């Protein structure tokens with residue numbers, strides 16, 4: 001634990017928000033709203049796509065790879081840091097390391113967010129996308145370390161599970 005604490009202090013000094021720092025946040029998937037995903041087309045996604053089922057809070061996160069390029073939702077840009085955070089766990093789980101959410105802006109000044117396994121990958125992306133630049137070199141958010149949880153499942157839901165999950169979403173908090 002001492003190593004972890006040192007790492008947290010280092011991250012905080014760099015202005016990085018550390019996932020383990022918030023008490024109400026699911027320690028496994030870094031979000032405190034356990035039914036917030038899928039954001040759009042929930043039924044279609046739950047019925048047809050492989051889900052990361054959080055073993056801790058039960059949240060389903062789309063982890064489906066597209067057939068053409070093998071990309072998952074977390075590989076694409078996000079409009080906000082908060083939305084990117086909803087998918088960060090699928091990135092961590094896929095690459096088996098703590099990924100980071102990086103902020104960039106395009107030539108028109110529009111800000112977007114993208115998840116990368118490490119800052120080298122981020123720099124690589126910027127080299128290939130000359131219209132974008134980093135607002136800072138370090139990630140805005142990272143779990144800081146990668147942990148596997150024993151109750152995690154990655155699979156399609158059964159039709160009963162889809163109905164259950166959707167009904168739980170409709171209930172007020």
Ligand SMILES: [Zn+2]
Pocket residue numbers: 038045046049062063064
């Ligand atoms: Zn999906």
Ligand SMILES: [Zn+2]
Pocket residue numbers: 026027028029030031054055056057058059
């Ligand atoms: Zn969770």
